[in-house]
Amino acid sequence: MNARASLTAKLMSASTWRDALLDWSRTDGLTWIYILKAAGAALLSLGIAMKLELPQPRTAMMTVFLVMQPQSGIVLAKSFYRIAGTLVGSLVTIVLIALFAQEPTLFLLSVSVWVGICTFGAARNRNFRSYGFVLAGYTAALVGIPAAQHPDGAFIAAVTRVTEVTLGIVCAGTVSALVFPQYTGDTLRTVVRARYARFAKFVADTLAGRADRAGAEQTHTHFVADVVGLEALRSFAVFEDPRTRMRSGRLSRLNTEFMNASTRFHSLHQLMNRIRANGQHEVIDAIAPYLREVSPLLLKKNGEPVRNAADAEHAAAQLQAFKESLPRRIGETRTALESHTRVALLDFDTAAEMLYRFVADMHTYALTYASLSADLHERERTEARYVPRTNTTAAGVAGLRATLVMLALAAFWISTAWTSGGTAVLNAAPTCALVASMPQPAKTASQMAGGTVFAAVAGFIAMFFVYPRIDGYVMLCAALVPFLLVGMLIATRPGWAGYGIGYCLFFSFLAGPDNFIHYDPSSFINDAIALIVSMLVTAVACAVLLPPASPWQRNRLLRSLLRQVAAACTERLGRARRSLESGTRDLMHQANALTTDRPDVQAQMLGWMFTVLEVGHAAIDLRTELANLPDNACYAPSAAWRREIQRMLEALAALFGTPTRERLVASREATSTSIDAALQMLDAAATPREDRHQLQRTLSYLHFIRTALLDPRSPLNISMPGMPASHPKGANTAA
Incomplete structure (x- = not known):
C-alpha cells in the first residue's frame, strides 16, 4: 500500500508540474519567447549593418524595437507603414534641404510644421497607419537636421537612412515569422x-x-x-495570412x-x-x-x-x-x-x-x-467597414503641440548653440508623434524620460566599461544581451511600457555600437541630457496645452457623439447607418481610453452612446420606410403628415446638435404631432394591405423615438432635472 501510495503521489506531482508548465508556456512563456526574439532580431540587424559598413548600425537596431510585436502579422503591418513613412520623410527632407539649406531658421520652421502635420496624421489614425506618419515626421528631422549642415550629402544620408530602417524591418519580420511564430x-x-x-x-x-x-x-x-x-x-x-486576405x-x-x-x-x-x-x-x-x-x-x-x-x-x-x-x-x-x-x-x-x-x-x-x-463567397463584396478616426480637433491639437515643442527646442538650440541641441530637436519629433495617439500622452512621455535616464546609466556602463574590454561580434552580442533583456522585460510589464520603450530605443541610440566607436563621455552625456529634456518638454506640453483627458476634450467627444444623431436625420441614407455605428462606437472607445480613472464619466458616456444609437437607428429606419413608400400623392413629401415627420426630424437633429430644455420639449411635441398626423392618415386612407403594414412600421419608429425622449433614465432627462416624464400635447399617443 505504501508503495502504491508513493507511486500515486509521484504521478500526481508529475501531473501538477506538467499542468503548471503548460500554464506557464501559455502566459509568461510566450512573453519570454517574444523578449528573446526581439533581442535576437536586434543583434542580427546590428551584425548585418556592421558587415555592410552602414554609417549608423544603431538605427537598424532601434527599428527592430520600434516594429517588433509578439505576433507576426502586427510586425508586418507595422513594418509596411514604417517603410512607407520613411520613404515619404526622406523625400520631404531632400525637398526642404533644397529650399532652405542656407536659411537655418526657415528650415527649422518648415521641419517643425511638417512634424506637426505628421503628428496630426498619427493622432488621427489610431492604427498602424499612424506609424507611417510618425516615421514621415521623424525621418525629416533625423535626416534633415544633421544633413542641413552639409547639404551636398543630403541624398546619401536619406538613402542610408532608408537602408538601415529597411534592414531592421526585414530582420524583425524574418525572426518573427520563422522563430516560434505566433499568428x-x-x-x-x-x-x-x-x-x-x-x-x-x-x-x-x-x-x-x-x-x-x-x-x-x-x-x-x-x-x-x-x-x-x-x-x-x-x-x-x-x-501574414492569405486565408484572411480572402475573407x-x-x-x-x-x-x-x-x-x-x-x-x-x-x-x-x-x-x-x-x-x-x-x-x-x-x-x-x-x-x-x-x-x-x-x-x-x-x-x-x-x-x-x-x-x-x-x-x-x-x-x-x-x-x-x-x-x-x-x-x-x-x-x-x-x-x-x-x-x-x-x-x-x-x-x-x-x-x-x-x-x-x-x-x-x-x-x-x-x-x-x-x-x-x-475561401470565396459572394458576401465578400461589401462597402461596410469600421474605420477608427480620432476626433479632428483633438488630432489638430496634437499636431499644433508638436509644432510648438519643436519650435521651442529649436529656438533654444539657436540661442544657446548647444552642441546637442539638434539631438533634442530631432528626438522631439518621434516623441510627440508616438504619444499623440495615446490617452495619457504626458504620462507616457514622462515614463519614456524615466526609461531614458535608466538607458543613459546602462549605456554609459556599456560604452565606457564594457566595450573597451571586448573584441569581436560574438563577444559584443554576449555583452549586449543582458542590457537588452532588461529593457524588453520592462516593456512587457503592465503599466511599465513607457519606461521599456524609452530604455530600449535610447539605449540603442546612445550605446548602440558603430563600426568605429568614439569614446567621448562629454558628447554622450550631452546627448543623454538632450534626449531627456526633449521628452520632459513634450510631457509638459501635453500636460499644459489642452491635455486629452481634460474636461474640454471630453466635452468635444460628447458633442461629436451627439451629432451622430443629427447626421442620422440628415445624411444620405446609403451611408447613414454605417457612419452612425462606426462613428458612435469609435467615439465611445476614445472616451473610455481617456477616462480610465473616472468610472462615473464612463458610465455617463455609455448612457449617451445607447441613446444616440437607439434614436439614430430609429431615425434612419424611419427615413428608409418613407423613402420606400409607393409613388402616390398621399405619400408624397408634400403631404401634411410627411411634413410633420420632416419637422420632427429637424427638431431631433437640433436637439442632439445642442441639447437644451426647450429643444427637448419641442422634440417631444413634434414627435407627438407627427404620430397623430400619421395615425389620421392611416385611419382615413383606403390603402392596400402592404402599404398599411409599411405605415404601421413608420408609426413604430416614431413611437420608439418618443419613448426614448420620455424615458426618465435617458441622459437627455437626467442632464435636465425637472423635466416632466410626458407632455400634454399628444398625450393620447404617449407610452
Whole structure:
C-alpha cells in the first residue's frame, strides 16, 4: 500500500508540474519567447549593418524595437507603414534641404510644421497607419537636421537612412515569422468565435432576466472594445495570412453586422423595460413568448454553443425559419389585442418590429459568420467597414503641440548653440508623434524620460566599461544581451511600457555600437541630457496645452457623439447607418481610453452612446420606410403628415446638435404631432394591405423615438432635472 501510495503521489506531482508548465508556456512563456526574439532580431540587424559598413548600425537596431510585436502579422503591418513613412520623410527632407539649406531658421520652421502635420496624421489614425506618419515626421528631422549642415550629402544620408530602417524591418519580420511564430490570424479566429458565443449568452441571460444593469453595461463596454480590436486584428492579419486576405471583406462586414445586431437588441430590451415601467402588462404577456424562443435559435441544434463557422450555418437556418414565420404569428397575436387601447397597440407594434429587426440583423450576422468557412463567397463584396478616426480637433491639437515643442527646442538650440541641441530637436519629433495617439500622452512621455535616464546609466556602463574590454561580434552580442533583456522585460510589464520603450530605443541610440566607436563621455552625456529634456518638454506640453483627458476634450467627444444623431436625420441614407455605428462606437472607445480613472464619466458616456444609437437607428429606419413608400400623392413629401415627420426630424437633429430644455420639449411635441398626423392618415386612407403594414412600421419608429425622449433614465432627462416624464400635447399617443 505504501508503495502504491508513493507511486500515486509521484504521478500526481508529475501531473501538477506538467499542468503548471503548460500554464506557464501559455502566459509568461510566450512573453519570454517574444523578449528573446526581439533581442535576437536586434543583434542580427546590428551584425548585418556592421558587415555592410552602414554609417549608423544603431538605427537598424532601434527599428527592430520600434516594429517588433509578439505576433507576426502586427510586425508586418507595422513594418509596411514604417517603410512607407520613411520613404515619404526622406523625400520631404531632400525637398526642404533644397529650399532652405542656407536659411537655418526657415528650415527649422518648415521641419517643425511638417512634424506637426505628421503628428496630426498619427493622432488621427489610431492604427498602424499612424506609424507611417510618425516615421514621415521623424525621418525629416533625423535626416534633415544633421544633413542641413552639409547639404551636398543630403541624398546619401536619406538613402542610408532608408537602408538601415529597411534592414531592421526585414530582420524583425524574418525572426518573427520563422522563430516560434505566433499568428495574428489564429487570434482573429478565436476572437470571432468568442464574441459570437459571448453575445449569444448575453442575449439569453438578458431575456431570462439574469443580467443586471451594471453587468449589461460592462458587457456592452466590452463589445465596444471588441469592435475596435477585431478591426485592428483584421488589418494586421491580412499581411501574414492569405486565408484572411480572402475573407477580409467578410470580416469587416461581420464587424458592422455585429454592431447592428447588438444595438438592435439593446433597443428591444430598453423598449420592453419602458413598456413594463408604464404598466402595459398585457403587451409584455403578448410579446414574451416570442422573446423566449429567440435564445435557442442562436445555438446549435443540440443546444450547445456555436463554436465555428459551420455551426453558425445551422443557427442562420433556424433564424431564417423563425423570421419567416414571425409576421403571421405576430398578426394573429395583434388581432387578440385590437380591443385594447391605441397606446397598447402602438407598444405592441413597436416591440414586434424591434424583435423582427433584431432577428433579421442576427440572421445576417450568422450568415456572414457561416460564410467564413469558404475561401470565396459572394458576401465578400461589401462597402461596410469600421474605420477608427480620432476626433479632428483633438488630432489638430496634437499636431499644433508638436509644432510648438519643436519650435521651442529649436529656438533654444539657436540661442544657446548647444552642441546637442539638434539631438533634442530631432528626438522631439518621434516623441510627440508616438504619444499623440495615446490617452495619457504626458504620462507616457514622462515614463519614456524615466526609461531614458535608466538607458543613459546602462549605456554609459556599456560604452565606457564594457566595450573597451571586448573584441569581436560574438563577444559584443554576449555583452549586449543582458542590457537588452532588461529593457524588453520592462516593456512587457503592465503599466511599465513607457519606461521599456524609452530604455530600449535610447539605449540603442546612445550605446548602440558603430563600426568605429568614439569614446567621448562629454558628447554622450550631452546627448543623454538632450534626449531627456526633449521628452520632459513634450510631457509638459501635453500636460499644459489642452491635455486629452481634460474636461474640454471630453466635452468635444460628447458633442461629436451627439451629432451622430443629427447626421442620422440628415445624411444620405446609403451611408447613414454605417457612419452612425462606426462613428458612435469609435467615439465611445476614445472616451473610455481617456477616462480610465473616472468610472462615473464612463458610465455617463455609455448612457449617451445607447441613446444616440437607439434614436439614430430609429431615425434612419424611419427615413428608409418613407423613402420606400409607393409613388402616390398621399405619400408624397408634400403631404401634411410627411411634413410633420420632416419637422420632427429637424427638431431631433437640433436637439442632439445642442441639447437644451426647450429643444427637448419641442422634440417631444413634434414627435407627438407627427404620430397623430400619421395615425389620421392611416385611419382615413383606403390603402392596400402592404402599404398599411409599411405605415404601421413608420408609426413604430416614431413611437420608439418618443419613448426614448420620455424615458426618465435617458441622459437627455437626467442632464435636465425637472423635466416632466410626458407632455400634454399628444398625450393620447404617449407610452
